[in-house]
Amino acid sequence: MREPLRLTDVTHSYAGDRRTTPSLDHVTVDFPAGSVTALVGANGSGKSTLLGVLAGTLHPSHGHITGLPDAVALVPQHSAAPDLFPVTVRDTVAMGRWRDRGLLRPLTRHDRHLVDLAMERTGVTGFAGRTLADLSGGQRQRTLIAQGLAQQAPLLLLDEPLSAVDAATAELVTRAVAEEKDAGTTVIIATHDPVQAAGADRVITLDHGRVPA
Numbered sequence: 082m083r084e085p086l087r088l089t090d091v092t093h094s095y096a097g098d099r100r101t102t103p104s105l106d107h108v109t110v111d112f113p114a115g116s117v118t119a120l121v122g123a124n125g126s127g128k129s130t131l132l133g134v135l136a137g138t139l140h141p142s143h144g145h146i147t148g149l150p151d152a153v154a155l156v157p158q159h160s161a162a163p164d165l166f167p168v169t170v171r172d173t174v175a176m177g178r179w180r181d182r183g184l185l186r187p188l189t190r191h192d193r194h195l196v197d198l199a200m201e202r203t204g205v206t207g208f209a210g211r212t213l214a215d216l217s218g219g220q221r222q223r224t225l226i227a228q229g230l231a232q233q234a235p236l237l238l239l240d241e242p243l244s245a246v247d248a249a250t251a252e253l254v255t256r257a258v259a260e261e262k263d264a265g266t267t268v269i270i271a272t273h274d275p276v277q278a279a280g281a282d283r284v285i286t287l288d289h290g291r292v293p294a
């Protein structure tokens with residue numbers, strides 16, 4: 082049995098944020114290994130911040146995290162992808178293999194297979210050669226999800242993966258999450274979608290940076 086991912090008394094405030102309450106306020110919560118957790122809560126309640134702290138892009142001012150695996154895949158919201166990013170869909174997904182391969186070494190046949198597979202799972206194979214700048218919000222979101230899947234990390238963090246996608250793509254994402262869980266991946270999804278939340282093993286609600294007891 083793998084150790085659960087655990088945040089203990091985690092507090093985070095953004096530099097320059099003048100509010101009196103932190104963005105995460107003494108959060109203590111467990112994420113059992115291999116489970117799917119939905120993070121819900123109003124805009125600004127701290128969902129993306131919690132994902133950032135787990136991904137290591139944000140650093141808590143207080144508290145600690147245990148049970149973090151070596152590799153964590155964070156899929157940001159599509160709006161986080163720069164509009165003029167002059168890189169193709171395939172190259173964006175292939176970036177998901179950089180951690181294992183390094184920036185300068187060519188991808189192996191296995192890497193390329195994982196990239197192809199991730200593109201198929203999110204339905205972006207048809208526009209693999211187009212640049213991100215030429216894509217719709219939903220197509221960009223699917224590309225970012227494919228990049229996250231290609232990483233094959235034991236912890237997958239999805240920030241509002243359904244925010245820009247149509248019903249058919251939502252089904253692809255739902256299926257991909259179920260497959261990740263079957264493969265033993267711990268999945269945490271920040272979502273405003275009640276159906277997606279209902280499909281998770283657990284739902285954690287954030288309220289002004291707190292997880293109510």
Ligand SMILES: Nc1ncnc2c1ncn2[C@@H]1O[C@H](COP(=O)(O)OP(=O)(O)OP(=O)(O)O)[C@@H](O)[C@H]1O
Pocket residue numbers: 095096097098104122123124125126127128129130131271
């Ligand atoms: N870069 C930043 N600098 C300062 N404050 C920030 C920054 N990012 C977020 N915040 C603040 O931190 C709080 C938590 O934001 P966060 O983005 O984590 O919320 P969220 O629950 O993901 O919201 P949403 O549902 O709108 O995506 C908010 O009050 C927000 O204004």
